[in-house]
Amino acid sequence: MEIPYAVEVRRDTGLINGKIGIWLFLASEVMLFGALFASYILIRTGSPSWPRGDTMLDVRLATFNTLVLISSSVTMVMAWASLMRHRFETFRMYMGATILLGLVFLIVKYFEYSAHIHEGAVPSTNNFLAIYYTLTGLHMLHVAGGMAVNAYFWGPGAKLWKTNPEWFTNRVEHSGLFWHFVDLVWIFLFPTLYLL
Amino acid sequence: MSEQAVVTHAPHGAHEAHHHEELGFWRKYVFSVDHKVIGIQYGVTGLLFLLFGFSLMMLMRWQLAYPGAALPLIGRIVGEARMPGGTIVPEFYNELGAMHGTIMVFLGVVPLAVGGFGNFVLPLQIGAPDMAFPKLNMASYWFFFLGGVTMLASFAAPGGAAQSGWTSYTPLSVIAGSGQTWWLVGMIFLITSSLLGAVNFITTTIQLRAKGLTFMRFPFFVWAQFVTAFLLLLAFPPLEAAGVMQLMDRVAGTSFFLPSGLVVSGQVIQRAGGGNPLLWQHLFWFLAHPEVYVLILPAMGIVAEVIANNTRKPLWGYRTMVYSVIFLGFMSFIVWAHHMFMTGMGTAMAAFFQTTTMIISIPSVAILTSLIISLWGGSIRYNTPMLFALAFLPMFGIGGLTGLPLGLNVADIPLHDTYYVIAHFHYVVAPGTIFALFAGIYYWFPKATGRKMNEMLGAIHFAGSFVCMNIVFMPMFLVGLAGVSRRLFDGGATYSFSQPVLHLNVVSSWGAWTLALFQIPFIFNFFWSIWKGEKTDANPWQATTMEWAAPSPPPHGNFLETPEAHRGPYEYSVSGASKDYVLQSEA
Numbered sequence: 024m025e026i027p028y029a030v031e032v033r034r035d036t037g038l039i040n041g042k043i044g045i046w047l048f049l050a051s052e053v054m055l056f057g058a059l060f061a062s063y064i065l066i067r068t069g070s071p072s073w074p075r076g077d078t079m080l081d082v083r084l085a086t087f088n089t090l091v092l093i094s095s096s097v098t099m100v101m102a103w104a105s106l107m108r109h110r111f112e113t114f115r116m117y118m119g120a121t122i123l124l125g126l127v128f129l130i131v132k133y134f135e136y137s138a139h140i141h142e143g144a145v146p147s148t149n150n151f152l153a154i155y156y157t158l159t160g161l162h163m164l165h166v167a168g169g170m171a172v173n174a175y176f177w178g179p180g181a182k183l184w185k186t187n188p189e190w191f192t193n194r195v196e197h198s199g200l201f202w203h204f205v206d207l208v209w210i211f212l213f214p215t216l217y218l219l
Numbered sequence: 220m221s222e223q224a225v226v227t228h229a230p231h232g233a234h235e236a237h238h239h240e241e242l243g244f245w246r247k248y249v250f251s252v253d254h255k256v257i258g259i260q261y262g263v264t265g266l267l268f269l270l271f272g273f274s275l276m277m278l279m280r281w282q283l284a285y286p287g288a289a290l291p292l293i294g295r296i297v298g299e300a301r302m303p304g305g306t307i308v309p310e311f312y313n314e315l316g317a318m319h320g321t322i323m324v325f326l327g328v329v330p331l332a333v334g335g336f337g338n339f340v341l342p343l344q345i346g347a348p349d350m351a352f353p354k355l356n357m358a359s360y361w362f363f364f365l366g367g368v369t370m371l372a373s374f375a376a377p378g379g380a381a382q383s384g385w386t387s388y389t390p391l392s393v394i395a396g397s398g399q400t401w402w403l404v405g406m407i408f409l410i411t412s413s414l415l416g417a418v419n420f421i422t423t424t425i426q427l428r429a430k431g432l433t434f435m436r437f438p439f440f441v442w443a444q445f446v447t448a449f450l451l452l453l454a455f456p457p458l459e460a461a462g463v464m465q466l467m468d469r470v471a472g473t474s475f476f477l478p479s480g481l482v483v484s485g486q487v488i489q490r491a492g493g494g495n496p497l498l499w500q501h502l503f504w505f506l507a508h509p510e511v512y513v514l515i516l517p518a519m520g521i522v523a524e525v526i527a528n529n530t531r532k533p534l535w536g537y538r539t540m541v542y543s544v545i546f547l548g549f550m551s552f553i554v555w556a557h558h559m560f561m562t563g564m565g566t567a568m569a570a571f572f573q574t575t576t577m578i579i580s581i582p583s584v585a586i587l588t589s590l591i592i593s594l595w596g597g598s599i600r601y602n603t604p605m606l607f608a609l610a611f612l613p614m615f616g617i618g619g620l621t622g623l624p625l626g627l628n629v630a631d632i633p634l635h636d637t638y639y640v641i642a643h644f645h646y647v648v649a650p651g652t653i654f655a656l657f658a659g660i661y662y663w664f665p666k667a668t669g670r671k672m673n674e675m676l677g678a679i680h681f682a683g684s685f686v687c688m689n690i691v692f693m694p695m696f697l698v699g700l701a702g703v704s705r706r707l708f709d710g711g712a713t714y715s716f717s718q719p720v721l722h723l724n725v726v727s728s729w730g731a732w733t734l735a736l737f738q739i740p741f742i743f744n745f746f747w748s749i750w751k752g753e754k755t756d757a758n759p760w761q762a763t764t765m766e767w768a769a770p771s772p773p774p775h776g777n778f779l780e781t782p783e784a785h786r787g788p789y790e791y792s793v794s795g796a797s798k799d800y801v802l803q804s805e806a
Contacts, residue, residue, distance in 0.1 A: 039426075066494060
């Protein structure tokens, strides 16, 4: 059985199902991270002392990672735009770049984490580190999830391009929306945790 | 997949050739992507969990009626660790309390009301062939199933299942035994499930409604589910965040909810501290108040359908009800702290939250009043669904009105955490929502199976349940007003002030056990009617909404011809028509 409006736009709403679905999902994600940011504010304002982020964390690495994620958002858009222009090979290249940049982000994060743990700065040390590990950890899970989806579209999922290019392009667009959201969360995380 | 089922709205492209092969047993009944099968899976699992949660409560009722007395037979089955010599130990009582609440809300009522009825009825009512994302729908059920298994498995954890109440207040829950960790993991599964479900419901409602089915032509049930889905979508993630933080507190040794210098068993605990125990309460109730409306809105939707059908009249004030339900959904996000008046939040905050709480009662009353006025002048058919729907109105009314004193800061302080609160919310959920769910089961059973449930057994089930529910919960108002606290292991036996009301505990308990007996006709009726019930046609209740235009039971893909909506949802007794109902899809 075939679900209507999976590919073609419903005329009165002007949307396909997946587009609504991904935006609803992102709305719930906003509530998830919103609750964590709200908790951060409450715990920080209620605590007698709070370290400045740059005294505990490496701002240079995080700045580098910010640039990496922003670049990956650009390559993500390029990947989608290539599909819109029916250039599948260019899509492959840009999508591959997006995945690799995500990987670079995770590797840098791994070095950050291991350096902290080596110094004995673990989640139980204080609440600054607790919220740091929770927020960045959850964000890393999102990065890894986004990479998995992108890797699927780069690899086995790309078969759909041959049978239904329009549908495939839509899927990549929705995956891109998620990827931009993950990027956006980091753009809030970076100043909140590293600079303030 | 059957031949007739392949008719859909707008076929496109030849690349998606229709499959005609028969699906195997596993794909058809277990890992099905058909919204009707998933709805029935949700419904049956939810009913089983309701029965299990009810059994936990019946054990608690023994301890409350006869504190310290040995329970014959069952005591021996439960085992020496939890019931030595047949008497319930306090830790086991706490387990029962926490798990009764958790199971009833998250594994019983919500899966049945939203997962069950939402999945089965909503796509049919809007004339859709299925949900917008069928695979996601299947995933949603299996996440729910995993969550349920995790919760059940937690009883086998060292130290038993969660014991900190269904609210899991910190810091108690952080220092509790390992069952709490299982509870948190189970909750994360359940939240994932309802998130996927909510995305699916909203998308389906917006995108897959039939041609001509404008929003103001939706049956009220669809509106109720639509608003409910938004509540689930936006209110659950903060609890997920809170759950992750509590998990960090328990597993990684952080101190999100642990204040500095917390003393446990006479010793200061070795933690960094600096956390805020109230943060948990805020995040928890930010979910759990909208959750109250997740419990009640689908019930209102079911009752509206049954009442319109059995009064043979359009609903009175349909528009008012729709605007009320939207307003209710919005307001439910800004009333949560009325659960926290006892925390000393300060008068300014308390004034804000008690004002919003009073405001939210207005749309609830508007909906209930519309439903009551809808009865006026109708030639009412008293079949089983209608009996349950009619009982819902006063029962929910009692539950709602007794909530008003709890919404006022000053009145809440003496009543908070007493049996009065227990009586209040059980009137909303048990003889309220659960009666509506029973109405729904009797009402849509012919659609799911092609057979009707037995009316005689239904009437016995109804009469017994109605009387017993009131015997269980009415005395609790008095016990609560006498000041007996809700989580006492012995029902207040050790306090002198509670002596005059202790006998009421016995009344409630016998009411509960008798209530269980009156569920037997229902269980028998349910299974008997699947195979032996009276056969029916597609529209046995002469109803107007579109699910009755599909065959009973509907094939995969639902409708033989793609339906179109030509009129409003409740065209009963239209003058000049040849019969007293006109299907929404009738041209």
